[in-house]
Amino acid sequence: MQFEPTPEQLLVRDMARDFARREILPVAAALDRDGRFPAEILARLAGIGMMGVNIREEYGGAQAGPVAYVMALAEIASACASTAVTMSVTNMVAEVIQQFGTEEQRRRHIPRITSGEYAAGAFGLSEPGAGSDPGSMTTTARRDGDGWILNGQKAWITSGDRAGVIVVWARTGGPGTGGLSAFLVEPGTPGFEAGRHEDKMGLRASTTVSLHFDNCRLPAGALLGEENRGFRIAMMALDGGRLGISAQALGIARAAIEETTAYAKERRQFGRPIADFQAIQWMLADCVAEWDAAWLLLLRAAWLKEQGRPFSREASMAKVYATERANAICARCFQIHGGYGYVKEYPIERHLRDVRVTTIYEGTSEVQRVVISRAVLK
């Protein structure tokens, strides 16, 4: 058993850590306050290989693997969770095109993602009436000559108004999950429009929008993978995506623990630092023990992916545990801040808002438990 990261993994992590501390952390609170999409930061992140960490070098990726990827993403999330979710979805989109795209689709889109020419990539699965159950989606794509006509609406799409390419799922066949296909949609395609920004509780510097397709004509080459096999593409992409969201949650939680430890040593009540009280010590002990357990689950899932082995159950286990523990950790850290946690003077207020959604998107905790229990009962 090997617990040490490789020199290459450490290099990628350290590069992300250095960038996060130098370029993101100083502006993270302002990005959150102003709800400003960090376009310049994302372009610079691409410049250090962070938009294709697990993408082959021939497409401009860093080819550093899933373990390096989760390490890097956690570093970015510890500074700014909004930047991290944009990075996570963009990497997921690059990977899905690498895995399922034709050579032409790969060459057209992946280098533009990895180089930062595209501000982001987006993943268009959810709809107003189809969240946990994508098999009930109503967006349709019908054949028209050698192309496709897309009609319908997507909801909650991260970076949907900023992305250079969006993977959009639509119904091409019968009901249920067996009739879905994936398409690559580019902004500016007639009949496609992104809707207004959701006014979110957290992740305020990431954009979340609806997408509208009104007789939107796509060329034949927009189909990603095989017709009516799109559900499998979505599920495989989400397995990898769940590693990213686990890393995002744990990056936020790590920042909360570090900041709270410093706060507890500094803040004095009853004539001594609050860190002297056993109640505070035990809360911090639970935080670091849970964080470590979650991180190890995540590393195992990422390692399995790196080995090319099945990792779906392990990704769901990592996601449900990491995101729920990250929420509990941030809540405890908030408690340790007392009233000062409730105002924007300390970052814990932002962390608590940002971490909340991690048990919801890319499959809720309940959906992860469905995946895990199905594997157990199989």
Ligand SMILES: Cc1cc2nc3c(=O)[nH]c(=O)nc-3n(C[C@H](O)[C@H](O)[C@H](O)COP(=O)(O)OP(=O)(O)OC[C@H]3O[C@@H](n4cnc5c(N)ncnc54)[C@H](O)[C@@H]3O)c2cc1C
């Ligand atoms: C900030 C943000 C960003 C997002 N980004 C994207 C994106 O980029 N692309 C994208 O496609 N989607 C995105 N989403 C959508 C997200 O993935 C969905 O919100 C999520 O899958 C849940 O769907 P829903 O909100 O419709 O909830 P529902 O599916 O309506 O669920 C409501 C509740 O019922 C529970 N539930 C549902 N089914 C079951 C079941 N079978 N067993 C037990 N409990 C169940 C859920 O766990 C939840 O508690 C984003 C969402 C948010 C909030």
